[in-house]
Amino acid sequence: MLAVLGLSSTAEAVYMRLAGRSQSRSVELAEALGLKEDEISxxxxxxxxxxxxxPSREDPASVRAVSVSVALTKLIRDQEAQLAQTIQELAAMRAAVVEAAASLGLAYDHTERLIGIDAIETKLEILAQEVKDECLAVxxxxxxxxxxxxxxxxxxxEALRRGITxxxxxxxxMRYDEPTRTxxxxxxxxxxxxxTAPVLPPRMLIFDRRVAVVPMDxxxxxxxxxxxxEPGIVATLVATYQLAWTAAVPYSRGQNMHEDHGLTEIQHKLLTLLAQGMTDEAVAKRLGIGLRTVRRQMSAIMDRLGAQSRFEAGMKVARNSWL
Structure with missing residues (x-):
C-alpha cells in the first residue's frame, strides 16, 4: 500500500521502523537505521x-506512525473537498462566459444554439464523424x-473503429443503474x-479539444x-474536464463500491453532505440521484443505527466515528 504514495526509500524505512513501536525519537531512528539526523528529519x-x-502526546520529542488506511482516507477526503470547490469555481466561470456570450446575442460565427433533441442529435452525428483524435464526455x-x-x-x-480515444x-x-453500468x-x-467521481462538472462533450457542446440550461x-x-471557452472546459478526470476512479467490470463502517459509498457521501448542512434536495442534485433515493438511503442508515430521528442518527454517527 505504501507504494501508491510514492515515498522515498528512506521515508518508507523510517515509517516501517515506526510502525512497530508506540513512538520513537529522531536520534533513536538514526541509530537504528544507520542514517544521519538530517536524513531522518x-x-x-x-x-x-x-x-x-x-507527534506523540506522551513524549512531544517523539513521533508515532499513523495507520496508512487512516492517512489515505483523510487525504482522499481533503482532495475531494478541494476538487468540489475548484469545480464550482470553474463552473461559475464557464457560466459567466456563456451568459456574457448570450447577452451579446451570440452574434459571432464560433458559437451556435441548437433547439430540440433532433437538432442536437443531428449535430452530434456530424461532430462524431468529423472527430479525428478524441472525444471527452462528462x-x-x-x-x-x-x-x-x-x-x-x-x-x-464507429469512433472506436476509427481509433478515436x-x-x-x-x-x-451510475454503478447502481444496470443499463448505464452495462x-x-x-x-x-x-x-x-x-x-467515475462523486461530484462532476456540468454535462459536456469536447471534440478534439476544439469544439465543445454544453447544455444551455x-x-x-x-x-x-x-x-x-471559441478557443478561450473550449480551453476552460478542457481544464475543467482534466481536473475532474484526474481525480476520478477508473471503472472496471464487477468493481464494488468501497464500504466504510458497513456503509455503502453512497451512504457515506450522503451522511457527509448532510453533516455539512445541505438539504435533501441539494444532496440529491450533488450525487446525481433522486430525492426519494436520498430519503430511502437515510432511512436505511437510521434502521442500522436504531435511531428514531435524524437528530438521534446524527448523534450515533458522531459517537461511532463514522465521519
Missing part, C-alpha cells in the same frame, strides 16, 4: 506531509436514459476509457445545447 517531513506520522446524474444510451452506441462504435466521466451513482462495461471492453437538457469553437 527529511524523511519525517515527507511522512508528515502525507499525515503518516504525528455525463452527470448517475443513471443515463435508455434513449441516450441507444443513441450513443452507434456513434461510439473516448473518455467518459460518469457520476459514482454500457460502461461495454465501452471499456471495446477500448474506451471510463471513470444544465438543469434542463430539453432547453437546447450550445456549441462553441
Amino acid at each position: 527529511a524523511a519525517l517531513a515527507e511522512l508528515a506531509e502525507l499525515s503518516l506520522v504525528r 455525463l452527470p446524474g448517475g443513471a443515463q436514459s435508455q434513449a441516450s444510451l441507444n443513441a450513443s452506441r452507434p456513434l461510439d462504435e 473516448l473518455c467518459n466521466l460518469y457520476q459514482d451513482t 454500457y460502461a462495461e461495454w465501452l471499456v471492453e471495446q477500448g474506451g476509457q471510463v471513470r 444544465p438543469d434542463n437538457s430539453l432547453a437546447g445545447a450550445l456549441i462553441t469553437r
Whole structure:
C-alpha cells in the first residue's frame, strides 16, 4: 500500500521502523537505521506531509506512525473537498462566459444554439464523424436514459473503429443503474476509457479539444445545447474536464463500491453532505440521484443505527466515528 504514495526509500524505512513501536525519537531512528539526523528529519517531513506520522502526546520529542488506511482516507477526503470547490469555481466561470456570450446575442460565427433533441442529435452525428483524435464526455446524474444510451452506441462504435480515444466521466451513482453500468462495461471492453467521481462538472462533450457542446440550461437538457469553437471557452472546459478526470476512479467490470463502517459509498457521501448542512434536495442534485433515493438511503442508515430521528442518527454517527 505504501507504494501508491510514492515515498522515498528512506521515508518508507523510517515509517516501517515506526510502525512497530508506540513512538520513537529522531536520534533513536538514526541509530537504528544507520542514517544521519538530517536524513531522518527529511524523511519525517515527507511522512508528515502525507499525515503518516504525528507527534506523540506522551513524549512531544517523539513521533508515532499513523495507520496508512487512516492517512489515505483523510487525504482522499481533503482532495475531494478541494476538487468540489475548484469545480464550482470553474463552473461559475464557464457560466459567466456563456451568459456574457448570450447577452451579446451570440452574434459571432464560433458559437451556435441548437433547439430540440433532433437538432442536437443531428449535430452530434456530424461532430462524431468529423472527430479525428478524441472525444471527452462528462455525463452527470448517475443513471443515463435508455434513449441516450441507444443513441450513443452507434456513434461510439464507429469512433472506436476509427481509433478515436473516448473518455467518459460518469457520476459514482451510475454503478447502481444496470443499463448505464452495462454500457460502461461495454465501452471499456471495446477500448474506451471510463471513470467515475462523486461530484462532476456540468454535462459536456469536447471534440478534439476544439469544439465543445454544453447544455444551455444544465438543469434542463430539453432547453437546447450550445456549441462553441471559441478557443478561450473550449480551453476552460478542457481544464475543467482534466481536473475532474484526474481525480476520478477508473471503472472496471464487477468493481464494488468501497464500504466504510458497513456503509455503502453512497451512504457515506450522503451522511457527509448532510453533516455539512445541505438539504435533501441539494444532496440529491450533488450525487446525481433522486430525492426519494436520498430519503430511502437515510432511512436505511437510521434502521442500522436504531435511531428514531435524524437528530438521534446524527448523534450515533458522531459517537461511532463514522465521519
